[in-house]
Amino acid sequence: MSKKIIHKADTRGHANHGWLNSHHTFSFARYYNPERMGFGLLRVLNDDIVAPGMGFGTHPHDNMEIVSIPLKGALAHQDSTGTSEVIETNEVQIMSAGSGLTHSEFNASKTEPVNFLQIWVFPKEQSIQPRYEQKAYKPEDRQNKLQTVISPEKGSDALWINQDAWFTLGSLKAGFSEDYQLHKRGNGVYAFVLEGEVEIDGEKLEKRDGMGISDADWVSIKSSADAELLLIEIPMK
Template structure:
Protein backbone atom coordinates (compact mmCIF):
# COMPACT_ATOMS: atom_id res chain seq x y z
CA UNK A 1 0.00 0.00 0.00
CA UNK A 2 1.29 3.43 -0.95
CA UNK A 3 -0.02 6.52 0.81
CA UNK A 4 0.42 10.28 0.57
CA UNK A 5 -1.11 12.67 3.09
CA UNK A 6 -2.19 16.08 1.84
CA UNK A 7 -2.80 18.50 4.70
CA UNK A 8 -5.40 21.19 4.18
CA UNK A 9 -2.93 24.01 4.69
CA UNK A 10 -0.55 22.61 2.05
CA UNK A 11 -3.03 23.02 -0.80
CA UNK A 12 -2.56 25.72 -3.40
CA UNK A 13 -4.47 28.89 -2.57
CA UNK A 14 -5.79 31.86 -4.50
CA UNK A 15 -7.82 34.90 -3.45
CA UNK A 16 -9.45 36.80 -6.30
CA UNK A 17 -11.76 38.77 -4.03
CA UNK A 18 -14.95 37.25 -5.39
CA UNK A 19 -13.38 33.75 -5.32
CA UNK A 20 -11.31 32.10 -2.63
CA UNK A 21 -9.93 28.83 -3.97
CA UNK A 22 -8.07 25.84 -2.52
CA UNK A 23 -6.41 23.61 -5.11
CA UNK A 24 -5.54 19.97 -4.38
CA UNK A 25 -3.84 19.76 -7.79
CA UNK A 26 -2.08 22.21 -10.08
CA UNK A 27 -4.66 24.61 -11.46
CA UNK A 28 -4.78 28.17 -12.83
CA UNK A 29 -1.79 30.06 -11.37
CA UNK A 30 -0.95 27.29 -8.91
CA UNK A 31 1.60 24.77 -10.14
CA UNK A 32 3.19 21.98 -8.13
CA UNK A 33 4.96 19.34 -10.25
CA UNK A 34 4.31 16.77 -7.50
CA UNK A 35 0.57 17.48 -7.57
CA UNK A 36 -0.64 17.42 -11.14
CA UNK A 37 -3.14 14.56 -10.85
CA UNK A 38 -3.88 11.29 -9.03
CA UNK A 39 -4.56 8.70 -11.69
CA UNK A 40 -7.51 10.02 -13.69
CA UNK A 41 -8.36 12.55 -10.95
CA UNK A 42 -7.19 15.84 -12.43
CA UNK A 43 -8.89 18.56 -10.35
CA UNK A 44 -10.29 18.88 -6.83
CA UNK A 45 -11.05 22.53 -6.16
CA UNK A 46 -12.57 23.72 -2.89
CA UNK A 47 -14.09 27.07 -3.89
CA UNK A 48 -15.82 29.80 -1.91
CA UNK A 49 -17.71 32.17 -4.23
CA UNK A 50 -19.04 35.54 -3.08
CA UNK A 51 -22.76 36.39 -3.49
CA UNK A 52 -23.95 37.19 -7.04
CA UNK A 53 -20.55 36.46 -8.58
CA UNK A 54 -19.10 33.52 -10.48
CA UNK A 55 -17.54 32.13 -13.62
CA UNK A 56 -18.64 33.63 -16.94
CA UNK A 57 -19.38 31.37 -19.91
CA UNK A 58 -16.33 29.26 -20.75
CA UNK A 59 -15.60 26.04 -22.70
CA UNK A 60 -14.71 22.48 -21.71
CA UNK A 61 -14.10 19.31 -23.68
CA UNK A 62 -13.22 15.68 -22.94
CA UNK A 63 -13.53 15.94 -19.19
CA UNK A 64 -15.96 14.53 -16.63
CA UNK A 65 -16.91 17.45 -14.34
CA UNK A 66 -18.57 16.78 -10.99
CA UNK A 67 -19.86 19.55 -8.73
CA UNK A 68 -20.81 19.01 -5.09
CA UNK A 69 -22.14 22.11 -3.27
CA UNK A 70 -21.32 22.06 0.45
CA UNK A 71 -23.26 25.20 1.33
CA UNK A 72 -25.20 27.74 -0.66
CA UNK A 73 -26.73 27.62 -4.11
CA UNK A 74 -25.06 27.33 -7.53
CA UNK A 75 -26.75 28.72 -10.65
CA UNK A 76 -25.76 26.82 -13.80
CA UNK A 77 -26.35 27.51 -17.49
CA UNK A 78 -24.90 25.59 -20.43
CA UNK A 79 -24.91 25.26 -24.20
CA UNK A 80 -27.01 22.09 -23.95
CA UNK A 81 -29.93 24.26 -22.85
CA UNK A 82 -29.86 23.55 -19.13
CA UNK A 83 -30.57 26.29 -16.61
CA UNK A 84 -30.62 24.99 -13.08
CA UNK A 85 -29.80 25.53 -9.43
CA UNK A 86 -27.64 23.02 -7.55
CA UNK A 87 -27.73 23.15 -3.77
CA UNK A 88 -26.16 21.51 -0.76
CA UNK A 89 -27.42 17.92 -0.74
CA UNK A 90 -27.24 17.55 -4.52
CA UNK A 91 -24.59 16.50 -7.02
CA UNK A 92 -24.19 17.50 -10.66
CA UNK A 93 -22.17 15.92 -13.45
CA UNK A 94 -21.34 17.08 -16.96
CA UNK A 95 -19.63 14.94 -19.54
CA UNK A 96 -18.01 17.66 -21.64
CA UNK A 97 -17.23 15.24 -24.46
CA UNK A 98 -16.78 16.89 -27.84
CA UNK A 99 -17.35 20.31 -26.33
CA UNK A 100 -19.65 22.46 -24.20
CA UNK A 101 -19.91 26.00 -22.87
CA UNK A 102 -21.26 26.80 -19.42
CA UNK A 103 -21.39 29.45 -16.70
CA UNK A 104 -21.52 29.05 -12.93
CA UNK A 105 -22.66 31.71 -10.47
CA UNK A 106 -23.52 31.99 -6.83
CA UNK A 107 -27.31 31.96 -6.96
CA UNK A 108 -27.66 34.02 -3.78
CA UNK A 109 -27.26 37.78 -3.40
CA UNK A 110 -26.47 37.46 0.31
CA UNK A 111 -24.79 34.12 1.13
CA UNK A 112 -21.43 32.66 0.11
CA UNK A 113 -21.34 29.48 -1.94
CA UNK A 114 -18.87 26.71 -1.04
CA UNK A 115 -18.44 23.80 -3.42
CA UNK A 116 -16.12 21.04 -4.54
CA UNK A 117 -15.52 20.82 -8.26
CA UNK A 118 -13.87 17.63 -9.44
CA UNK A 119 -12.53 16.83 -12.91
CA UNK A 120 -11.73 13.32 -14.13
CA UNK A 121 -10.19 12.32 -17.42
CA UNK A 122 -12.78 10.22 -19.31
CA UNK A 123 -12.28 6.73 -20.73
CA UNK A 124 -14.02 7.75 -23.97
CA UNK A 125 -13.24 10.83 -26.01
CA UNK A 126 -15.54 13.09 -28.03
CA UNK A 127 -18.77 11.65 -26.65
CA UNK A 128 -22.01 13.59 -26.90
CA UNK A 129 -22.08 16.09 -24.02
CA UNK A 130 -24.49 15.18 -21.24
CA UNK A 131 -25.83 16.61 -17.98
CA UNK A 132 -27.19 14.96 -14.85
CA UNK A 133 -28.24 16.25 -11.44
CA UNK A 134 -29.64 14.33 -8.47
CA UNK A 135 -30.60 14.86 -4.84
CA UNK A 136 -28.43 12.85 -2.46
CA UNK A 137 -31.45 12.38 -0.19
CA UNK A 138 -32.31 9.36 -2.33
CA UNK A 139 -29.05 7.58 -1.38
CA UNK A 140 -27.83 9.21 1.83
CA UNK A 141 -27.62 7.04 4.95
CA UNK A 142 -26.29 8.07 8.36
CA UNK A 143 -23.27 6.05 9.56
CA UNK A 144 -22.95 4.25 6.23
CA UNK A 145 -20.98 4.85 3.08
CA UNK A 146 -23.36 5.78 0.29
CA UNK A 147 -22.52 5.85 -3.40
CA UNK A 148 -22.96 9.12 -5.27
CA UNK A 149 -21.21 8.32 -8.58
CA UNK A 150 -20.31 5.28 -10.66
CA UNK A 151 -19.71 4.16 -14.28
CA UNK A 152 -23.20 2.65 -14.44
CA UNK A 153 -26.29 4.55 -15.56
CA UNK A 154 -28.60 2.19 -13.65
CA UNK A 155 -26.70 2.39 -10.36
CA UNK A 156 -27.06 4.71 -7.36
CA UNK A 157 -25.96 8.29 -7.90
CA UNK A 158 -24.85 9.99 -11.10
CA UNK A 159 -22.78 8.21 -13.75
CA UNK A 160 -19.75 9.15 -15.83
CA UNK A 161 -17.57 7.87 -18.66
CA UNK A 162 -14.90 6.42 -16.36
CA UNK A 163 -14.41 3.40 -14.10
CA UNK A 164 -14.69 5.57 -11.00
CA UNK A 165 -16.87 5.43 -7.93
CA UNK A 166 -17.49 8.22 -5.42
CA UNK A 167 -18.84 7.50 -1.95
CA UNK A 168 -19.69 9.78 0.94
CA UNK A 169 -20.50 9.28 4.61
CA UNK A 170 -21.87 11.38 7.45
CA UNK A 171 -20.68 9.54 10.53
CA UNK A 172 -20.96 9.84 14.29
CA UNK A 173 -17.85 9.74 16.47
CA UNK A 174 -16.72 6.14 16.97
CA UNK A 175 -18.14 4.88 13.66
CA UNK A 176 -15.94 2.30 11.94
CA UNK A 177 -16.14 0.61 8.57
CA UNK A 178 -14.05 -1.23 6.00
CA UNK A 179 -13.76 0.32 2.55
CA UNK A 180 -13.05 -2.14 -0.25
CA UNK A 181 -11.61 -1.09 -3.60
CA UNK A 182 -14.24 -1.04 -6.33
CA UNK A 183 -11.90 -2.25 -9.06
CA UNK A 184 -8.50 -3.94 -9.05
CA UNK A 185 -5.77 -1.41 -9.72
CA UNK A 186 -7.83 1.60 -8.66
CA UNK A 187 -6.61 4.00 -5.99
CA UNK A 188 -8.58 6.24 -3.66
CA UNK A 189 -8.36 9.91 -2.84
CA UNK A 190 -10.17 10.51 0.44
CA UNK A 191 -11.07 14.02 1.59
CA UNK A 192 -12.34 14.81 5.08
CA UNK A 193 -14.97 17.50 4.52
CA UNK A 194 -15.66 17.99 8.23
CA UNK A 195 -14.44 16.38 11.45
CA UNK A 196 -11.66 13.92 12.16
CA UNK A 197 -11.04 10.51 10.60
CA UNK A 198 -8.41 7.85 11.13
CA UNK A 199 -7.31 5.92 8.04
CA UNK A 200 -4.12 3.94 7.34
CA UNK A 201 -2.91 4.76 10.89
CA UNK A 202 -3.15 8.47 10.03
CA UNK A 203 -5.33 11.09 11.71
CA UNK A 204 -6.96 13.41 9.20
CA UNK A 205 -8.65 16.67 10.14
CA UNK A 206 -11.04 18.97 8.27
CA UNK A 207 -10.06 19.27 4.59
CA UNK A 208 -7.07 16.95 4.99
CA UNK A 209 -6.82 14.26 2.31
CA UNK A 210 -5.01 10.99 1.76
CA UNK A 211 -4.13 9.38 -1.58
CA UNK A 212 -3.79 5.60 -1.45
CA UNK A 213 -2.85 3.11 -4.16
CA UNK A 214 -1.98 -0.60 -4.23
CA UNK A 215 -4.61 -1.63 -1.71
CA UNK A 216 -7.68 -3.85 -1.53
CA UNK A 217 -9.37 -2.65 1.65
CA UNK A 218 -8.99 -0.01 4.37
CA UNK A 219 -10.29 0.53 7.86
CA UNK A 220 -11.89 3.91 8.49
CA UNK A 221 -12.72 5.27 11.95
CA UNK A 222 -14.45 8.54 12.80
CA UNK A 223 -12.66 10.15 15.75
CA UNK A 224 -15.29 12.89 15.92
CA UNK A 225 -18.47 13.40 13.94
CA UNK A 226 -17.21 13.37 10.36
CA UNK A 227 -18.25 14.01 6.78
CA UNK A 228 -16.09 12.38 4.10
CA UNK A 229 -15.74 11.97 0.34
CA UNK A 230 -13.99 8.95 -1.19
CA UNK A 231 -13.00 8.99 -4.87
CA UNK A 232 -12.10 5.51 -6.17
CA UNK A 233 -10.34 6.06 -9.51
CA UNK A 234 -8.21 4.28 -12.10
CA UNK A 235 -4.50 5.01 -11.69
CA UNK A 236 -3.78 5.01 -15.44
CA UNK A 237 -5.04 8.07 -17.30
Protein backbone atom coordinates in the same frame (compact mmCIF):
# COMPACT_ATOMS: atom_id res chain seq x y z
CA MET B 1 1.94 -3.08 0.26
CA SER B 2 -0.29 -0.06 -0.24
CA LYS B 3 1.14 3.33 -1.19
CA LYS B 4 -0.01 6.52 0.53
CA ILE B 5 0.31 10.22 -0.13
CA ILE B 6 -1.02 12.81 2.32
CA HIS B 7 -1.94 16.40 1.45
CA LYS B 8 -2.59 18.47 4.57
CA ALA B 9 -5.16 21.24 4.22
CA ASP B 10 -2.63 24.03 4.75
CA THR B 11 -0.35 22.77 1.96
CA ARG B 12 -2.96 23.31 -0.77
CA GLY B 13 -2.61 26.01 -3.38
CA HIS B 14 -4.61 29.15 -2.61
CA ALA B 15 -5.99 32.00 -4.67
CA ASN B 16 -8.19 34.78 -3.31
CA HIS B 17 -9.66 36.99 -6.03
CA GLY B 18 -12.09 38.75 -3.71
CA TRP B 19 -15.20 37.32 -5.37
CA LEU B 20 -13.58 33.85 -5.37
CA ASN B 21 -11.62 32.25 -2.54
CA SER B 22 -10.24 28.94 -3.84
CA HIS B 23 -8.03 26.18 -2.43
CA HIS B 24 -6.46 23.75 -4.89
CA THR B 25 -5.46 20.23 -3.79
CA PHE B 26 -3.76 19.76 -7.18
CA SER B 27 -2.06 22.14 -9.63
CA PHE B 28 -4.59 24.54 -11.11
CA ALA B 29 -4.46 27.96 -12.81
CA ARG B 30 -1.53 29.89 -11.31
CA TYR B 31 -0.82 27.25 -8.69
CA TYR B 32 1.70 24.80 -10.14
CA ASN B 33 3.39 22.01 -8.22
CA PRO B 34 4.94 19.26 -10.38
CA GLU B 35 4.41 16.78 -7.53
CA ARG B 36 0.71 17.61 -7.42
CA MET B 37 -0.62 17.05 -10.93
CA GLY B 38 -3.44 14.83 -9.69
CA PHE B 39 -4.00 11.38 -8.23
CA GLY B 40 -4.35 8.77 -10.95
CA LEU B 41 -7.05 10.06 -13.32
CA LEU B 42 -8.31 12.55 -10.72
CA ARG B 43 -6.98 15.85 -12.03
CA VAL B 44 -8.63 18.70 -10.08
CA LEU B 45 -10.06 19.02 -6.57
CA ASN B 46 -10.93 22.67 -5.90
CA ASP B 47 -12.59 23.93 -2.73
CA ASP B 48 -14.28 27.15 -3.89
CA ILE B 49 -16.12 29.90 -2.00
CA VAL B 50 -17.93 32.34 -4.33
CA ALA B 51 -19.28 35.67 -3.08
CA PRO B 52 -23.01 36.47 -3.36
CA GLY B 53 -24.13 37.15 -6.92
CA MET B 54 -20.69 36.39 -8.37
CA GLY B 55 -19.38 33.48 -10.42
CA PHE B 56 -17.59 32.02 -13.41
CA GLY B 57 -18.71 33.45 -16.75
CA THR B 58 -19.26 31.30 -19.83
CA HIS B 59 -16.14 29.25 -20.67
CA PRO B 60 -15.37 26.08 -22.64
CA HIS B 61 -14.45 22.51 -21.63
CA ASP B 62 -13.88 19.29 -23.53
CA ASN B 63 -13.05 15.67 -22.67
CA MET B 64 -13.37 16.00 -18.92
CA GLU B 65 -15.85 14.64 -16.38
CA ILE B 66 -16.70 17.60 -14.12
CA VAL B 67 -18.39 17.07 -10.75
CA SER B 68 -19.76 19.86 -8.54
CA ILE B 69 -20.79 19.23 -4.92
CA PRO B 70 -22.25 22.21 -2.99
CA LEU B 71 -21.26 22.04 0.68
CA LYS B 72 -23.08 25.23 1.71
CA GLY B 73 -25.38 27.41 -0.36
CA ALA B 74 -26.55 26.93 -3.95
CA LEU B 75 -24.95 27.17 -7.38
CA ALA B 76 -26.68 28.35 -10.57
CA HIS B 77 -25.53 26.49 -13.70
CA GLN B 78 -26.10 27.11 -17.41
CA ASP B 79 -24.53 25.31 -20.35
CA SER B 80 -24.67 24.90 -24.12
CA THR B 81 -26.68 21.65 -23.84
CA GLY B 82 -29.61 23.92 -22.94
CA THR B 83 -29.42 23.12 -19.24
CA SER B 84 -30.26 25.82 -16.71
CA GLU B 85 -30.39 24.52 -13.13
CA VAL B 86 -29.70 25.44 -9.51
CA ILE B 87 -27.66 22.90 -7.54
CA GLU B 88 -28.46 22.91 -3.82
CA THR B 89 -26.67 21.49 -0.80
CA ASN B 90 -27.24 17.70 -0.69
CA GLU B 91 -27.27 17.60 -4.49
CA VAL B 92 -24.49 16.41 -6.78
CA GLN B 93 -23.95 17.52 -10.39
CA ILE B 94 -21.99 15.81 -13.15
CA MET B 95 -21.20 17.17 -16.58
CA SER B 96 -19.49 15.22 -19.34
CA ALA B 97 -17.76 17.88 -21.42
CA GLY B 98 -17.13 15.25 -24.11
CA SER B 99 -16.67 16.67 -27.61
CA GLY B 100 -16.99 20.20 -26.20
CA LEU B 101 -19.40 22.57 -24.49
CA THR B 102 -19.53 25.93 -22.74
CA HIS B 103 -20.97 26.63 -19.31
CA SER B 104 -21.21 29.18 -16.53
CA GLU B 105 -21.53 28.84 -12.76
CA PHE B 106 -22.76 31.57 -10.42
CA ASN B 107 -23.72 31.84 -6.79
CA ALA B 108 -27.51 31.49 -6.82
CA SER B 109 -27.81 33.81 -3.80
CA LYS B 110 -27.43 37.59 -3.73
CA THR B 111 -26.83 37.56 0.04
CA GLU B 112 -24.97 34.38 1.08
CA PRO B 113 -21.69 32.85 -0.18
CA VAL B 114 -21.66 29.40 -1.77
CA ASN B 115 -18.98 26.82 -0.94
CA PHE B 116 -18.65 23.95 -3.39
CA LEU B 117 -16.18 21.34 -4.55
CA GLN B 118 -15.26 21.30 -8.23
CA ILE B 119 -13.70 18.00 -9.26
CA TRP B 120 -12.29 17.02 -12.66
CA VAL B 121 -11.73 13.43 -13.79
CA PHE B 122 -10.17 12.36 -17.09
CA PRO B 123 -12.78 10.44 -19.15
CA LYS B 124 -12.74 6.79 -20.18
CA GLU B 125 -14.11 7.43 -23.69
CA GLN B 126 -13.06 10.53 -25.63
CA SER B 127 -15.35 13.01 -27.39
CA ILE B 128 -18.69 11.55 -26.27
CA GLN B 129 -21.83 13.67 -26.67
CA PRO B 130 -21.81 16.34 -23.94
CA ARG B 131 -24.33 15.68 -21.18
CA TYR B 132 -25.51 17.04 -17.84
CA GLU B 133 -27.14 15.39 -14.85
CA GLN B 134 -27.81 16.25 -11.22
CA LYS B 135 -29.46 14.45 -8.34
CA ALA B 136 -30.53 15.13 -4.75
CA TYR B 137 -29.36 12.67 -2.09
CA LYS B 138 -30.97 12.29 1.34
CA PRO B 139 -28.46 13.11 4.09
CA GLU B 140 -30.04 10.44 6.31
CA ASP B 141 -28.95 7.81 3.76
CA ARG B 142 -25.32 8.50 4.65
CA GLN B 143 -25.72 8.77 8.43
CA ASN B 144 -23.04 6.46 9.81
CA LYS B 145 -22.73 4.70 6.45
CA LEU B 146 -21.22 5.24 3.03
CA GLN B 147 -23.47 6.52 0.25
CA THR B 148 -22.41 6.09 -3.39
CA VAL B 149 -23.38 9.20 -5.37
CA ILE B 150 -21.43 8.66 -8.63
CA SER B 151 -20.74 5.36 -10.38
CA PRO B 152 -19.89 3.95 -13.83
CA GLU B 153 -22.86 1.57 -13.52
CA LYS B 154 -25.77 2.81 -15.62
CA GLY B 155 -29.17 2.31 -14.06
CA SER B 156 -27.91 2.49 -10.47
CA ASP B 157 -29.11 5.06 -7.90
CA ALA B 158 -25.88 6.97 -8.47
CA LEU B 159 -25.13 9.51 -11.20
CA TRP B 160 -23.31 7.96 -14.17
CA ILE B 161 -19.69 8.90 -14.92
CA ASN B 162 -17.72 8.19 -18.10
CA GLN B 163 -14.92 6.53 -16.13
CA ASP B 164 -14.39 3.53 -13.84
CA ALA B 165 -14.77 5.80 -10.82
CA TRP B 166 -16.97 5.83 -7.73
CA PHE B 167 -17.73 8.85 -5.49
CA THR B 168 -18.93 8.08 -1.96
CA LEU B 169 -20.08 10.39 0.85
CA GLY B 170 -20.37 9.61 4.56
CA SER B 171 -21.68 11.50 7.61
CA LEU B 172 -19.91 9.56 10.32
CA LYS B 173 -20.39 9.63 14.08
CA ALA B 174 -17.46 9.35 16.46
CA GLY B 175 -16.58 5.68 16.82
CA PHE B 176 -17.70 4.70 13.29
CA SER B 177 -15.54 1.97 11.77
CA GLU B 178 -15.84 0.30 8.37
CA ASP B 179 -13.67 -1.01 5.56
CA TYR B 180 -14.18 0.43 2.08
CA GLN B 181 -13.78 -2.32 -0.51
CA LEU B 182 -12.50 -1.13 -3.88
CA HIS B 183 -14.68 -1.97 -6.86
CA LYS B 184 -11.94 -2.49 -9.42
CA ARG B 185 -8.41 -3.85 -9.24
CA GLY B 186 -5.84 -1.21 -10.15
CA ASN B 187 -7.95 1.64 -8.80
CA GLY B 188 -6.87 3.88 -5.94
CA VAL B 189 -8.87 5.91 -3.44
CA TYR B 190 -8.55 9.62 -2.67
CA ALA B 191 -10.08 10.49 0.73
CA PHE B 192 -11.02 14.11 1.41
CA VAL B 193 -12.25 15.17 4.85
CA LEU B 194 -15.03 17.76 4.60
CA GLU B 195 -15.52 18.18 8.34
CA GLY B 196 -14.26 16.61 11.54
CA GLU B 197 -11.56 14.03 12.03
CA VAL B 198 -11.07 10.60 10.44
CA GLU B 199 -8.44 7.88 10.53
CA ILE B 200 -7.83 6.36 7.09
CA ASP B 201 -5.58 3.30 7.01
CA GLY B 202 -4.16 4.39 10.36
CA GLU B 203 -3.42 7.97 9.26
CA LYS B 204 -5.16 10.79 11.14
CA LEU B 205 -6.82 13.31 8.84
CA GLU B 206 -8.59 16.54 9.80
CA LYS B 207 -10.86 19.02 8.01
CA ARG B 208 -9.87 19.51 4.34
CA ASP B 209 -6.93 17.10 4.57
CA GLY B 210 -6.62 14.70 1.63
CA MET B 211 -4.98 11.31 1.26
CA GLY B 212 -4.43 9.06 -1.74
CA ILE B 213 -4.08 5.28 -1.34
CA SER B 214 -3.07 2.96 -4.16
CA ASP B 215 -2.10 -0.72 -4.50
CA ALA B 216 -4.81 -1.66 -2.00
CA ASP B 217 -7.92 -3.87 -2.18
CA TRP B 218 -9.62 -2.13 0.73
CA VAL B 219 -9.22 0.90 2.97
CA SER B 220 -10.03 1.10 6.70
CA ILE B 221 -12.06 4.08 7.96
CA LYS B 222 -12.42 5.09 11.60
CA SER B 223 -13.87 8.36 12.87
CA SER B 224 -12.46 9.66 16.14
CA ALA B 225 -14.95 12.57 16.05
CA ASP B 226 -18.09 13.35 14.06
CA ALA B 227 -16.97 13.72 10.45
CA GLU B 228 -18.05 14.32 6.85
CA LEU B 229 -16.02 12.35 4.31
CA LEU B 230 -15.71 12.13 0.53
CA LEU B 231 -14.06 9.10 -1.08
CA ILE B 232 -13.10 9.14 -4.77
CA GLU B 233 -12.17 5.73 -6.16
CA ILE B 234 -10.29 6.32 -9.39
CA PRO B 235 -8.20 4.41 -11.96
CA MET B 236 -4.51 5.08 -11.39
CA LYS B 237 -3.70 5.02 -15.12
